[in-house]
Amino acid sequence: MPELPEVETIVNRLSSKLRGLEVSSFNVLFAGILRCDEKCLERLEGKKIIRVRRRGKLVIFDFENGFSLLFHLKMTGQLILSHPDEPRDRHTHFIITFRNCSQELRFRNVRKFGFVCCLQSSEIEDFFELGAEPLSINFSLFKGLFEGRRARLKSLLTNQGFIAGIGNIYADEILFEAQLHPLLAASSLDEEELRKLWRSTRKVLRKAIQHRGSSIRDYRDADGEQGDFQSYHKVYGKESSLCPRCGGKIERLRLGGRSSYYCPSCQMRKGKN
DNA sequence: ATTCGGACCTGAAAGC
C-alpha cells in the first residue's frame, strides 16, 4: 500500500520521535511477519537507533552497532506509535518498546504481506537491489535509465529495481501529469518527453509528501493520522469521471492484474501533445 | 524475454 510519499511521511514522524532511543524489547505476535531468525533481533536489544530513513518503500532503522531493522508495509501495513495501554487488535503483529519513551511502536498488517527483518546495514543495498531514488536522481541519469528499455512506461515506473518507491497510484498520477500513455514503450520517448516525465515525477511525489500521502482505505501515518493527497488525485480511481485537463472521460485499463487510470485524449499513445 | 495469472491474506463494498 504505502508508496514513497506515505513511507516518507511515516519516516519523518518516526525519525523525530525515535532517533537516539534505545530499544528495550521486541514482541513478535505473528511469527510470519519476521523475515529473519528471531535471534537476529537480540542483536538490537539495548541498542540505540541512530537514524530512521526510507529507501524505496522500505522503512529502515539504523542502529549504533552496524545493524538495521527493515520494514516493508506492502499493501496494508501500518507503523503506529501508541500508548501501551491502548487496546491492540488482532492485526497487530509486532511491537517494539523503548527505554524512556511512553509510546511503543506497533506494526499492524491486515493482509499479512508485510515483513520485518534485521540485516547488517552494509548489506541492505545488495540484498534488495533497488533502483534509483526518484527525488534524488538528476535528469541526465534519469534519461539514461530509459535508454533501450522497451517495457511499457507504467511497468517500468512501478518496477522497484528500476526506480524505487513508485507504485500504482503515483505511477498513474505521474503519467497523467506528463501526458504520457501508460502503455508507451519507454524507449520511444524523445528527450522532451523524458524531461516532462522527470519533472512530473518530482512534482507529483513532492506534492504528495507535502500532503502527507494518500489515505484511500488503510493508510495512516505513525500517529494514526490520514494523509490528504487523495483529494488531489486527478486520475487514480476516477474511472468515468471527467479529465480535469480536457474534460474527456477517464478510462481504466488492466495491466498485469492491476488497474491503470488515464485520460485517453490527453495521454496519447503517439504524438507529442 | 516479456508478460500474465495466481499466490500470499483479510475485509469492505458492490452485485445479485
Added chain:
DNA sequence: TGCTTTCAGGTCCGAA
C-alpha cells in the same frame, strides 16, 4: 437480508 464476487497503496514465482 444475505450470500457471492470483486477489488485493494505490493511483490514473487512459474507457466505461456
